[in-house]
Amino acid sequence: MKTAARKFKDTVYAELSKTAKALGNPHRMEIIDLLAQGPFTVETIARYTGMTIANTSQHLQVLKNAQLVAISRKGNYIYYQLTGENVYAAWTSLRELGMAHNTEVKKAIDQYRKGFHNGDAISAEALLEKVQAGDVIVLDVRPEDEYHRGHIHQAISIPLDQLQERIRELSKKQEIVAYCRGSLCMLVEEAVTLLTQHGYKARKFDEGYMDWALRGYPTAMTM
Amino acid sequence: MKTAARKFKDTVYAELSKTAKALGNPHRMEIIDLLAQGPFTVETIARYTGMTIANTSQHLQVLKNAQLVAISRKGNYIYYQLTGENVYAAWTSLRELGMAHNTEVKKAIDQYRKGFHNGDAISAEALLEKVQAGDVIVLDVRPEDEYHRGHIHQAISIPLDQLQERIRELSKKQEIVAYCRGSLCMLVEEAVTLLTQHGYKARKFDEGYMDWALRGYPTAMTM
DNA sequence: CAACTATTCAATAAAATTATTGAATAGTTG
DNA sequence: CAACTATTCAATAATTTTATTGAATAGTTG
Incomplete structure (x- = not known):
């Protein structure tokens, strides 16, 4: 039997990990990195990241469900953008963590x-x-x-x-x-x-x- | 054919996402949260998080491979600890991001x-x-x-x-x-x-x- | 050095994630 | 409102992640 405290923790950590999970994919990391520059259309994002449009769209859905990006429409195009500065902040601290601890990253950059x-x-x-x-x-x-x-x-x-x-x-x-x-x-x-x-x-x-x-x-x- | 720039990006984002992926699991989030208090043994971590020892150990391996935790031995026990302050910093910014954007988390806490x-x-x-x-x-x-x-x-x-x-x-x-x-x-x-x-x-x-x-x-x- | 014990490993099955394809949809524009 | 078009959806197969079980290992202690 689970205590109320255990249930609470389970929900909270499950929800919090969704955010991290959304960031835990190479393509989505690159998308976040790109969107830090401003809003872009699906097509543009696909071109920059070298993915197909459909695949890009799916990854954007994941980010949207995690509330990391939001959309706004202009004419025929939908623009995706970060939902706030703290998204970039989190991505930055992850990037710095990775760059500090992961030798492969350092090696690749060097x-x-x-x-x-x-x-x-x-x-x-x-x-x-x-x-x-x-x-x-x-x-x-x-x-x-x-x-x-x-x-x-x-x-x-x-x-x-x-x-x-x-x-x-x-x-x-x-x-x-x-x-x-x-x-x-x-x-x-x-x-x-x-x-x-x-x-x-x-x-x-x-x-x-x-x-x-x-x-x-x-x-x-x-x- | 992939350009050198594309290959570079692929490696870097792949590596960086490993860090996020390691954090992107409820149990591992809870472990990081716990280890922010100091070093603990596998057994203790398992008890706190309600997992089996073997499963805890596997999750700890994942965190270790991502260089987020390190081990030190004392007597018969192995103590796991965070590899640095920036691990806690990253976890904090993820938590704050989650708490700011995720209504489920807010709801559960309230x-x-x-x-x-x-x-x-x-x-x-x-x-x-x-x-x-x-x-x-x-x-x-x-x-x-x-x-x-x-x-x-x-x-x-x-x-x-x-x-x-x-x-x-x-x-x-x-x-x-x-x-x-x-x-x-x-x-x-x-x-x-x-x-x-x-x-x-x-x-x-x-x-x-x-x-x-x-x-x-x-x-x-x-x- | 033998016994002990905390931890890890290996194998497996179940569940989740991912890329691809082609069709469907929603929303705008003329 | 019909035609168009950017985007999303649905279905699928391949891959990866996860929890469980029980055995193996490494390292300490008496």
Whole structure:
């Protein structure tokens, strides 16, 4: 026979574990990571994560049932977004836990970074100083819509896939610091490599837009 | 064909999700919650969670593989403990996320609390003031070994299962504030009910020992 | 070093999760 | 309101997770 206390615990832990369970899948982790940038349609999410639309939709249902994402409709499209800051907070603490304790993660990141031979990254504090002194070009290499939703103050936007053709918009004289979404976003590595190859003085930002914003450092948005 | 970037993401998210997956089970959540109090043996964990020893052991293996717990041996027993503060931090942010977004959790907690008719709880700040003014008896109702490992400064220990027989050690004149492990620990509700029934002026603390300690409020340990 | 004991392992069956396919649906737009 | 389209659903098979049982193991203790 179960005591009332035992029954209570069973329900509470069962319910709480649903949240963790919803996060406990690679695809859904990537979706949360993406949605931290803002709302996206099912189609876009599917494209980014390399899943089929149907499969993406199913994973989104799981996240929705766990109250981690919510929908809003615009025209023919349904946009999925995180239900709150604490969703990103939880995902961050899980990510940091994983990155601290899981050697495979560290190894994968190190190895991937090593593929590019980009010098050292610049820290948020150092970048802030440079931005305030005005002696740096801050380059946002994320897709354009993500830039519009919010970017580092005075950053200019050249999405990675346009960088090759638009590279001449940049000056070879000034130092360029590129950034993207966060510590797992590797667009910035490709960008810095490309810039360096073309003779630009380019470095990468240590963290990403989200971390910058959460520190309360100056940001801006278009429209 | 998968790009290098895609492969990188697949590995990273797969690895990161292992951590979340390890947390995504009711029993393992309860184990983490318990281990936040300190190291325990397999047998003790099994007793607390109402599982068989073998099953407990298997769940502990899962947590160990995810690097969330580690073992240390003392005599014939193996003690399991959390591998670091960030494990508790992640569990906390998941719990808070769940409690904020999951109505079932709220409902279960409210309903269980309603079973006891214990007035309002006292907040950490208010309790701190009373402790410093010295006009309150702080009562730790957790098992004795947990008390010894760390407790609220000047708290006295009467584990819940001894409270009935030792109740006369307390004064009916002074206000008593009882506490236990954390927001999910309901020992304190039973304690306050028992005390009130016997004519003591008893209230419960809003949060638990862990939250008190994490605020940096005064604690003490025996031995 | 033999006996003991806390813990783990291995095997199994039941239950849950996942990706895929193709059809169904709901909601908008002209 | 008919046509369209983004999204969801339903069914299925493959995989993974879980609890149970009883045996095996490793490590301590006298």
